[in-house]
Structure formats: C-alpha cells, structure tokens
Amino acid sequence: xxxxxxxxxxxxxxxxxxxxxxxxxxxxxxxxxxxxxxxxxxxxxxxxxxxxxxxxxxxxxxxxxxxxxxxxxxxxxxxxxxxxxxxxxxxxxxxxxxxxxxxxxxxxxxxxxxxxxxxxxxxxxxxxxxxxxxxxxxxxxxxxxxxxxxxxxxxxxxxxxxxxxxxxxxxxxxxxxxxxxxxxxxxxxxxxxxxxxxxxxxxxxxxxxxxxxxxxxxxxxxxxxxxxxxxxxxxxxxxxxxxxxxxxxxxxxxxxxxxxxxxxxxxxxxxxxxxxxxxxxxxxxxxxxxxxxxxxxxxxxxxxxxxxxxxxxxxxxxxxxxxxxxxxxxxxxxxxxxxxxxxxxxxxxxxxxxx
Numbered sequence: 001x002x003x004x005x006x007x008x009x010x011x012x013x014x015x016x017x018x019x020x021x022x023x024x025x026x027x028x029x030x031x032x033x034x035x036x037x038x039x040x041x042x043x044x045x046x047x048x049x050x051x052x053x054x055x056x057x058x059x060x061x062x063x064x065x066x067x068x069x070x071x072x073x074x075x076x077x078x079x080x081x082x083x084x085x086x087x088x089x090x091x092x093x094x095x096x097x098x099x100x101x102x103x104x105x106x107x108x109x110x111x112x113x114x115x116x117x118x119x120x121x122x123x124x125x126x127x128x129x130x131x132x133x134x135x136x137x138x139x140x141x142x143x144x145x146x147x148x149x150x151x152x153x154x155x156x157x158x159x160x161x162x163x164x165x166x167x168x169x170x171x172x173x174x175x176x177x178x179x180x181x182x183x184x185x186x187x188x189x190x191x192x193x194x195x196x197x198x199x200x201x202x203x204x205x206x207x208x209x210x211x212x213x214x215x216x217x218x219x220x221x222x223x224x225x226x227x228x229x230x231x232x233x234x235x236x237x238x239x240x241x242x243x244x245x246x247x248x249x250x251x252x253x254x255x256x257x258x259x260x261x262x263x264x265x266x267x268x269x270x271x272x273x274x275x276x277x278x279x280x281x282x283x284x285x286x287x288x289x290x291x292x293x294x295x296x297x298x299x300x301x302x303x304x305x306x307x308x309x310x311x312x313x314x315x316x317x318x319x320x321x322x323x324x325x326x327x328x329x330x331x332x333x334x335x336x337x338x339x340x341x342x343x344x345x346x347x348x349x350x351x352x353x354x355x
Contacts, residue, residue, distance in 0.1 A: 020102075020106050020318040021102045021104050021105065021106070021318070022104040022105070022106065022108060022109045022318070023109075023318070023319060023320065025320075026109060026112070026320055027104050030085070030112060031086070033082050034082050034083060034085050034086055036082075037078070037079040037080075037081075037082040037083040038083045040075075040079050041076075041079050041080065041083055044076070044079075048072055048076070051071075051072050051075060052069065052072050055071055055072065073232050073235075073236075074119060076232070076236060077235070077236045077239050077240075078119070080236060080240055081115075081239065081240060081243060084240065084243075085197060088197045088243070088244065088247050088249075089103050089104075089197070091247065091249050092196075092197075092247055092248045092249055095249055095250045095251065096248050096249070096250060097195075097248050097249055097250040097263065097264070097267055097302045098194075098248055098302065101194050101196075101248050105194045105196060105316075106194065106316035106317055106318050107192055107193065107194025107195070107196050107199070107315055107316050108194070108196045108197070108198060109316075109317055109318070109320070109323045110192075110202075110315045110316055110317050110323045110326050110327060111192065111196055111197075111198035111199050111201065111202050111315065112198050112323075113323045113324065113327050114198065114201045114202040114203075114327060115198040115201045117327070118201045118203075154230075158230055158231065158234070161231065162234060164218070165215075166282075166283055166284050166285050166288070167288055168214065168215045168218060169211075169215075169283035169284075170281050170282055170283060170285075170288040170289070171214060171288075172210070172211040172214035172215060173211075173281040173283065174278075174281050174294070175210075175214055176207065176210055176211065176214075177278050177281070178278075181338065182207070182210045184334040184337050184338060185204040185206045185207040185210065185334045186203075186204070186207045186210075187307055187309065187312060187334070188202065188203070188204045188207065188312070188313075188330045188331075188333065188334065189202055189203055189204075189207065190270055190306070190307050191306060191307050191309075191312045191313060191314055191315050191330070192270075192305070192306070192314070192315040192316075193304075193305045193306040193314055193315070193316070194248075194305075194315070194316060195246055195247075195248055195267065195270055195305055196246065196247060196248055197243050197244075197246060197247045198243070198246075199246040200239075200242040200243050200245075200246045201243075202315065202330070204330070204331065204334060206334070238283075238284060241261075241284060242283065242284075244263065245261050245262060245263050245265075245266040246263075246266065247263055249263045250263070250264070250302060251263055251264060252264035252265060252299040252300070257286060257299055258286065258290070259285065259286060259287060260284065260285060260286055261280070261282045261283065261284060261285070261286050262286075264299060264300075264301075264302065265280050265282075265286060265295075265296070265299070266280060266282075267302060267303070267305070268280050268296045268298070268301070268303065269281065270305045270306070271303040271304065271305060272303065272304050272305060272306050272307070272308065273303050273304070275296075276296055276303060278294065279294055279295065279296040280294065280295060280296055281294055282295075311333070311337075312330075312333055313326050313329045313330050313333060315330065
C-alpha cells in the first residue's frame with residue numbers, strides 16, 4: 001500500500017495474516033503465567049520479602065541493595081500486567097478495534113517475546129546507561145539543581161514528578177519521530193500491524209536509551225526524586241495504562257480523550273494514513289498534544305496500522321521459533337539501516353510522510 005492509501009474505518013489489514021493464531025502450547029504457557037502471577041500478587045506481603053531476601057543474597061554483590069529493591073518493584077509491575085491479561089483479552093473479544101484480528105494473534109506471540117526479554121533489553125540496559133550518565137555527568141550538574149523543589153510537600157513533589165515525567169515522555173517521543181537516526185530505532189515499535197496488549201514493550205533498547213538522553217538533563221536539573229512514597233504505585237499504574245492503550249479495543253473513553261490518551265487516540269498514532277503521521281505523541285495525558293497542536297481530533301476512526309518501510313519486519317509469527325527470529329531481525333534491522341545509509345542524507349529532520 002502507498003503512503004497515501006486509505007482503507008475503511010473497520011479495516012482488514014492486508015499486511016496481517018487473517019487465519020493464523022498463536023500455537024496452543026504458547027497460549028497455555030501464557031495463561032499459566034497469568035495464573036502464577038495472580039497467586040504471587042495474592043501472597044505479595046510475604047513473597048516480596050522472599051524475593052528481596054533472595055536477590056540480596058544471590059545478586060546483591062552485582063545489583064546492590066537499590067538494584068534488588070528496584071528489581072522486586074519491576075516483578076510487582078510485571079505480575080500485575082500478566083494478571084490483567086485475561087481481562088484485556090476479554091475486552092478485545094467483546095469490543096475489538098479490528099474485528100479481523102484474532103485474540104491470540106501472531107502479533108501477540110511476537111510481542112509476548114518482547115515482553116519476556118524487556119527486563120533485560122528495556123530495563124537493565126537503559127538503567128545501566130542512566131547510572132553511567134549520573135556517575136560521569138550528574139556530579140557536574142549537581143550545583144545547578146533546583147533544590148528548592150525538594151522542600152515542597154511530598155504530595156506536591158509527586159504531582160510535579162508525574163507532570164514533568166509525562167511531558168518529557170511526550171517530548172522524547174516527538175524527538176524520536178523527527179530525527180532520522182532515532183526514528184530508525186523507534187520504527188520497530190511502529191512496525192506492528194496487529195497492535196496488542198504487549199505491543200507497548202516492543203521497544204528497541206537503543207530507542208529507550210535515546211529517551212533516557214532526552215530525559216536526563218531536565219530531570220537532573222530539577223532534582224526531582226522518583227523514590228517518593230507513592231511513586232511505585234503510580235509507575236505501576238502507568239505501565240498498565242500504556243498496555244491498555246495499545247490493546248485492540250474499540251474505545252475513545254468518551255470526553256476523557258480530551259485529557260487522557262485512549263486506545264483509539266493511540267491507534268491513530270500507529271496509523272499508516274498520511275493525515276495521522278506524527279500525531280498523538282502523548283503517553284498518559286493528551287493535553288500536551290492539544291497544547292502543541294499534534295492532536296488528531298477525529299475520535300471515531302480506527303485506521304490500518306504499521307509503517308511503509310517494506311524492509312522492516314512486521315512483528316508477526318505463528319510459531320515460537322518464528323517469533324524468536326522476528327525479534328532478532330527487529331533488533332538488528334535499525335543497525336543495518338544505519339550502516340547501509342538508508343537515510344539518503346536526511347540526517348537532521350524527517351518529513352512526516354517519510355516511511
């Protein structure tokens with residue numbers, strides 16, 4: 001399909017296989033993991049202490065106390081994500097944005113693998129990079145921090161952290177679309193034509209490092225503290241919200257779309273239609289898109305998804321082995337694109353209608 005091609009709102013994506021599903025064994029493993037996570041959460045008061053103790057004694061010399069605490073909090077978030085998967089799949093079955101997309105789709109199989117490896121590729125590597133930045137540059141910037149913010153009441157600090165982090169997520173997202181070298185990595189996230197609950201985790205590690213670079217300077221200068229009481233609850237909710245807006249669910253949440261990102265408005269962001277390119281960059285709040293005029297105000301359309309770069313993997317597989325190959329191809333594709341000079345001299349900014 002050309003970049004300007006338009007399909008009906010109730011689409012049948014020609015790039016997606018129409019009759020294939022996840023293997024039954026993979027579905028069984030996925031649902032078993034959901035049950036295990038429900039059990040883990042129901043016993044979290046003591047299981048979290050056990051996880052913390054095990055990490056401190058086994059991985060403590062490598063991760064240190066702070067690393068183990070952060071790791072346990074990630075397990076908490078992941079457990080909620082898997083525990084809620086059956087609920088999201090039920091919503092996808094009852095009210096799908098794309099009725100032709102199977103609930104256990106080939107796209108879900110590939111993105112489940114991205115979800116599985118995300119703690120290493122999407123958390124450990126960017127966190128290590130941020131620690132390197134803090135060690136090498138953070139001390140130099142310490143004298144420029146706005147320490148007055150830390151004197152504010154904790155509740156006010158938490159609200160500031162939420163607002164600043166959400167704006168930086170919007171701005172970093174915008175930058176990663178506009179600079180060709182960064183877009184080549186972020187393109188992997190957009191190449192999925194069967195958007196699903198796990199699609200939020202199909203992020204190339206270098207894409208996440210780029211986001212860390214955008215966030216580091218203002219975050220450091222403001223001196224805001226993500227270890228505030230209540231931030232774990234907020235960050236867990238935000239990760240689950242991001243997964244919700246990627247799900248194959250037909251809803252714009254009524255008038256709430258004027259304030260919050262929704263499955264419909266984020267689907268627009270993944271659209272192939274030229275009028276939707278580089279729209280709806282919001283992560284949680286949609287107010288930044290309204291403020292900077294990047295919001296698409298058509299709240300009823302559910303367009304076809306994906307990108308037009310035919311050399312980029314499409315993020316679908318019907319076997320576990322095929323899913324592994326696709327993820328490896330998606331990890332390597334941006335590096336090959338950079339090496340082969342596919343940018344054609346467009347090193348600063350890309351036009352919205354380009355791949």
